[in-house]
Structures are given as structure tokens and as C-alpha cells.
Amino acid sequence: MTKIGLEIHCQLTKLESKLFCSCKADYREYEPNTNVCPICMGLPGTLPRLNQKAIEKATLIAMALNCSTPEKIAFFRKNYFYPDLPKNFQITQLNIYGDTSIGGTGTIMVGDKKIHITRIQLEEDPGRLIYEGSSSKNQITLVDYNRAGTPLVEIVTEPDFENPKQVREFLNILSDLLENLDVSDPSLEGAMRADANVSIEGGNKVEIKNINSFHDLEKAVHFEITRQESLRDREITIAQETRHWDDKRKITISSRSKEEELDYRYFLEGDIPWIIIGKDIQEKLKLEMPESISSKKERYVTKYDIPNQVAVVLSSDKFYSNLFDKSHTEKNAKEIANIITTDLMGLVDTREKRENSKLQSSHLRDLADNIQSGKLTRTSAKNALYEIVKSGKELSQVISEFDLGNVSDEDELLKIINQIISEEPQAVEQAKSNPQTINFLVGKVMQKTKGKADPRLTLELLQKKIG
């Protein structure tokens, strides 16, 4: 059986400052090496000051993944020399004196499959190495320490995944969960990175390092399974090794250096005392925790009778569920859910479009009211929504400006219906013998009115005329 385990590194992008100093956690906007200070540069005589908010956010993640949360946590030094690490050690966590990481064991369901979480740890991110130069001979490596010391949460799973599809489903659930907790923005470049270990039946375990996006993780796992299977088919032993993901060529490559856990010479970080996260703090965090995605989904289905599939889409995306929760009432909930999941999704499917969108919750309420009272057809509502997202104008203004109001005047509609009846004698005959086919004529009226005819009234009038 194929076994896949993951180590997910997720940046706490919603924090103000780094893990042990007051430099900004959001390093992306800065010129290289300007978001640094003596603490994150590891200069002699400096001491780390732990960011309390980082402890809280990481605890929230542990709780949301149903992990145990120890009352006493400790930090360790992981010693290694690498240019991206100014102190020559990384402050991280390790469970050698019992469970002292921010999160202990836990589980999460991925479809019908239970995935076990081994632990969750809080640590600092190293700096960034940037490779430049055109050939391997004159390559230059630049180092930018703006990222050094930013808060990172590592989520380690047991090798419970059996195929890349389960990995992808888990990543989708995890990104939604992190976004819902308001701890991280998974869409930011480099915010989600991962290592994976993969072994197929009868083969050795292979570690894949350096996977810089969730998107590539599934690809890397897939590539590695195929590579190992092809070795097995040719009766070549699969070496136990560490491989790197080459994101340009989309393949894994054997790494020359072999790093073992023992080489890091972990020891307790003496500059940070053991931290007590008492039951009272844990209780407070539990109370502050945003409503979970599954509980939102449940609420939408049971309280408003929204179809399951629509509720899944609505609840798993914070942007949509926030809009829904702000705008709906008991009466219009279904209609608003429908507008969001059928018409709005295509208009705000990227981060940029969401940031530029001028839509307010009040617009959605107005749209639903107008559809429900028959003043606006769904087609016209869709057109109006497009305009609102772009301009932020009031619905009433958009309706008059673009002449979107329903044709619900009987005389006016009858004129159009008479015209259609004379144009479509065959369809009329057919509708007389088979009432179902009358919808074709309704469609013709809609076409003629550019989707503005009141559909209920149109059907009623047509039935009267033909029947």
C-alpha cells in the first residue's frame, strides 16, 4: 500500500510582528534586508521576545484540528549552518520531554478517511535565498533576511494518505480552515510550503523537500509515486533518500547531502522560559474561535433549507459566508445563497477581483427582494450584479440606468406574446397537444424582452392564450 505523510509549513500571515521581535510579519512589500533588527539578525547580546499573539493563533489551529493542547510548552534550538539562518540555529519545537509542542496528536476527516496529526509546532521562518545568473558557472546567490524570524506553524501528519487525491482534498480542507480561523492567507506566495514522505508497497521511504506551494505538493507526490513504481517494475531498489522538488521541471531530484534529525543537535532554548498556557487561556481561545466550516454548513442546511452542495460551497469560503451571514434574513436566505453561488462566484474568483469588488451586503439583500417580489428576473439580477460589483451603485439606480426592470405590464406583455404566437405557429400547435413544450414559447418571449419579462406572468398569459 502507498503511504504518504506530510509536513505542512504555514505562515501566520495575519500577525503584526515576527515571532521574537517587533519587525513586521508581512515582509513581502519591503526592499531586501530592510525588515530586520538585531534580534532577528541574531546579533550578540540580543534576546528573543516571544509574540503572544503567535501562541494564540497557533493554539487555535491546534484546536481546530482536534489536537491536544499541552498546558506547558517549550522551545528548542535546531542547530545548522546555512546562509538563510543568521543565528546558525532555528528556534522551533520538539517533543523530547513529553508533549511540549503547541499541539499534540489529533485527527481530521478527509472524506471517509481519518488522517492523524502527529503534532503541531511553532517556529521561526528562515530568510530567503534568491538564485540569479544565467548559467551554473556564474550563478550568484543573494540572501534576503526580511522573512527571517516570521512565525511559521508546522503541521505534521502520520503517513495516512494513500493517494495524491486524498492529499489534495486535505489541502483544500486545511486552506479553508486556516482562512476561516483568520490566521493565514493561503493565497499569498510562499505562505504554504510542504515536505512529504512517500513510500510504495515494499519500498523504502523517500522524503521530498522544498515544495513551495500546495498546488505543487499534489504534483510532487504523484511524480514520486510514478517514479518509485517504475523502479519497482524494473526490479531496482528504491533508495531511502531525501529528494528536492524542482518546481521548474516538475520533477524530484536526489539531494547530495543527507540530513538526519540527530545532526541538528537539538537542545532547549535557554533564552525562552517554558510557557504556561493555562486552562483559562485555552477556554478563552475556544470562546473566541470563529464558527467552524462544518457548523456553518449545518446551520445553512437545517435553518434555511439550503441544498447541501450549495451550503458546502457557501460555508467553505470565508468571503462568501461572510457576505451571506451579513445580508440574509429568514425570508431571503435561499435566494441570496443562490445569487452568491451561481452569479457572484464567476465575478470575484480571484484575490484581485475580490479586493476591487464594490459589492455590499445591502446590495445582495436588495437583489433578493427584487427577485422575490417579481420586479427583477434572475437574468436581469445577474446583469445588475455585474454592474454593482464594478461600480458599487445602488440597485435602483442600476435598474433605471440599464433599463433592467421587469416587463410586468400585461398589455405590453400581451403585445409581445401575440407577436410570438404569430411567428411560431408550429410551436403553438405543439404546446396545445403537449403542455410541457410551452416553455419554448416562454423562452422566445424572454429572448424578445432581453430576459426582462416576468416569467410567471408570461406563462400565465401564454396558457390563457393557447389553452
Ligand SMILES: [Zn+2]
Ligand atoms: Zn527583527
